[in-house]
Amino acid sequence: MSLLSEVESIGAKIEGFLKAIVTGAATLQKIWGNLSGPTLAAASAVFYDVVKTATAAESAAADASSGNILGAITLSETTVGLIKQLVADAKAGEKQIVADFDALGVKL
Numbered sequence: 366m367s368l369l370s371e372v373e374s375i376g377a378k379i380e381g382f383l384k385a386i387v388t389g390a391a392t393l394q395k396i397w398g399n400l401s402g403p404t405l406a407a408a409s410a411v412f413y414d415v416v417k418t419a420t421a422a423e424s425a426a427a428d429a430s431s432g433n434i435l436g437a438i439t440l441s442e443t444t445v446g447l448i449k450q451l452v453a454d455a456k457a458g459e460k461q462i463v464a465d466f467d468a469l470g471v472k473l
Contacts (some may be wrong), residue, residue, distance in 0.1 A: 396469075399468060400465045400468065400469075401461040401462065401464075401465055403447070403450065403451055403454065403462065404451060404462060404465040404466075404469075406447055407444070407447040407448050407450075407451045410440075410441070410443060410444035410447050410448075411440065411444055411448070413444075414438065414439065414440045414441055414444050415438050418438050418439045455473055456473075
């Protein structure tokens with residue numbers, strides 16, 4: 366393989382990666398774009414904790430591969446607090462939170 370063909374191949378891979386990011390961002394915008402701040406905060410916190418756990422611990426990977434997903438994820442106190450507040454707001458019938466759950470397809 367010549368240097369030019371290698372550069373073209375790398376360029377095509379980068380282009381594919383960037384297209385995937387743009388497509389993913391558009392999908393996220395459709396899903397998350399209309400959600401309220403509390404819902405976005407809780408979802409973002411969960412996502413952060415899951416990614417942090419998955420990348421930081423071999424035991425998390427072992428738990429996840431064995432099917433023990435809940436044992437693999439460690440949520441921070443802040444994340445748990447955000448989730449508890451979100452659930453309390455939903456149970457109280459707060460319109461925006463209920464609408465967020467509906468938009469996400471989560472049945473209360």
